[in-house]
Amino acid sequence: MTAMPGYAGRRARLAAAMQPGAVAIVPTAPEALRNGDSEYPYRHDSYFYYLTGFDEPEAVLVLAQGKAILFCRPRDPEREIWDGLRHGPDGAREAFGFDEAYAVGELDARMPGLLADASALYYASGKHAQVDAQLARWLDAVRQRARSGVTAPETVHNVRVLLDEMRLIKDDAEQALMRRAALVSSRAHERAMRATRTGMREYEIEAELLYEFRRNGAQSPAYTPIVASGPNACILHYNQNRRQVADGDLVLIDAGCELDGYASDITRTYPASGRFSAPQQALYELVLAAQAAAMAEARPGLPYSGMHDAALRVLAQGMVDLKLVPHASADDAIAERAHQQFYMHGTGHWLGMDVHDCGSYRDLQAEGRPSRALAPGMVLTVEPGIYVRPAQGVPEQYWNIGIRIEDDVLVTAGACDVLSDAPKLVADIEHLMQR
Numbered sequence: 001m002t003a004m005p006g007y008a009g010r011r012a013r014l015a016a017a018m019q020p021g022a023v024a025i026v027p028t029a030p031e032a033l034r035n036g037d038s039e040y041p042y043r044h045d046s047y048f049y050y051l052t053g054f055d056e057p058e059a060v061l062v063l064a065q066g067k068a069i070l071f072c073r074p075r076d077p078e079r080e081i082w083d084g085l086r087h088g089p090d091g092a093r094e095a096f097g098f099d100e101a102y103a104v105g106e107l108d109a110r111m112p113g114l115l116a117d118a119s120a121l122y123y124a125s126g127k128h129a130q131v132d133a134q135l136a137r138w139l140d141a142v143r144q145r146a147r148s149g150v151t152a153p154e155t156v157h158n159v160r161v162l163l164d165e166m167r168l169i170k171d172d173a174e175q176a177l178m179r180r181a182a183l184v185s186s187r188a189h190e191r192a193m194r195a196t197r198t199g200m201r202e203y204e205i206e207a208e209l210l211y212e213f214r215r216n217g218a219q220s221p222a223y224t225p226i227v228a229s230g231p232n233a234c235i236l237h238y239n240q241n242r243r244q245v246a247d248g249d250l251v252l253i254d255a256g257c258e259l260d261g262y263a264s265d266i267t268r269t270y271p272a273s274g275r276f277s278a279p280q281q282a283l284y285e286l287v288l289a290a291q292a293a294a295m296a297e298a299r300p301g302l303p304y305s306g307m308h309d310a311a312l313r314v315l316a317q318g319m320v321d322l323k324l325v326p327h328a329s330a331d332d333a334i335a336e337r338a339h340q341q342f343y344m345h346g347t348g349h350w351l352g353m354d355v356h357d358c359g360s361y362r363d364l365q366a367e368g369r370p371s372r373a374l375a376p377g378m379v380l381t382v383e384p385g386i387y388v389r390p391a392q393g394v395p396e397q398y399w400n401i402g403i404r405i406e407d408d409v410l411v412t413a414g415a416c417d418v419l420s421d422a423p424k425l426v427a428d429i430e431h432l433m434q435r
Helices: 007-017 046-052 077-083 088-096 104-115 129-143 159-168 172-195 202-215 230-234 278-295 305-321 330-335 426-434
Strands: 023-027 033-035 060-064 067-072 100-103 226-229 250-255 257-259 266-271 379-382 385-388 401-404 407-410
Touching (some): 046 159, 067 088, 067 104, 100 104, 172 266, 172 426, 230 385, 266 278, 278 407, 305 385
Parallel strands (some): 067 100
Antiparallel strands (some): 226 250, 379 407, 385 401
C-alpha cells in the first residue's frame, strides 16, 4: 500500500503545532498473539497511520530536527517468503515520502542523539509498553551527557491531544474513503435484509454482511457485528449472534466495514417476516422521527449536544403518547429521567479511523467546557433507539422490541450529508423484503 496524498502535509501540520525544537515519537501498534503461535490479523495504530499511511508492524515515526524519520523492519528475503513483502527503510522512504528511514533495530542507537537538546517531547505515555521502556533508556542516556552541556527535554506533552484535533476534521480524501465505506456497508445491510427468513440463525445473517464487505474490498468489519433478533435487540452490545430468528421478530443489525483504515457504522432494524406489526411500526416511526430531528441539528455552529437533545425530546414525547411512561409531558419524563428505562445511550459519536473516533465532545478552552460547536468536515453517527424489556406497567404489546436506526453523517457548510443510504423508511424496507 502506498501513501495517500496528504500524509506529508499532516506531518508538517503536527510539527508546526509543536513547540519549536521539540521531538515527537509516534509508534504503530504491536502485533498480538491470539493463541499458541497464531496472531490476530494485524491492524496498525490509527494515529501512526494517519501520519504515515504505512501499515507494517514494528515501526516508529519520529519528527525531529525538521525531519520526518521512519524506523521500520529491514528487508528480509527469508521472512518475506513466509509473511510477505516488507518495504524496508529505502523502499519506505521512497514510497511514503519520509526524509530519512532506518531499520527499527537502530532506534536505541539514534534516539538519544535526536532527543539531545530538544525543547520538549510529544509522546503518548502509557500506550506502548515497549516504547515506554525504550524511551526511559534514551532519556537516561541523554541526561548522562549533562556535564558536556547536553540537556534532555524536561516537558512531555501528549501528542494525541494535537492529533485528536487534526483527526476530528476530515479532509477531502478521508471524506471520499468514508463515503465508500458507508456505501459498502449500506449494500451489506440490504443484502442481509433480502436474505433474512424466519428460522435462520443470526450468524447466517452475519455471514451475508461479511461476504458483502469483502467482495467490495473492505479489509474487515470495523467492529464485531451485532445481529440481534427478538429480545436480543434490547441488549445494546449483543454480539453472540446464535439465536434462531422467530416469526414476528424484529432483527436489529449494527454493522459496518473498515475500508483502507476508515470505519463505517450503520444500524438498521427490520421485521424478519417482511412486515412490521402495528406496535413495531409505532415504535419504529418514533425512532425514525427522533433521528430526523437530530439530523436537523447537525449543522455548523450548533452544539454537538443539540442532536441528542432534539432526539430525546421526540422520544420522550412518544413514550408519553404510547403510555410507556406515566407522565403528562415530555418535559416531566426527561426531568425525572423516566426515558432512561427505554433509551439509555447517547445519540451518536465521532466516526473516522476508529469507530468511536478521537476528539473531545466539549470545548475545553471555553469556561464551563460546554458542548463543542460542530464544524464542516466532522463525521459522526446519529443513532437514536428504543428498547422495551418486559416490565410491570409497560404495555405488553411493546415487550421485547428493540429498535435502533443509525447513519453516518458528514457536517457540511449547510445541511448535513448522510453518507449511508441503506433503506430505512417502513415502505422501503417492506418493499425490499417482499421483493
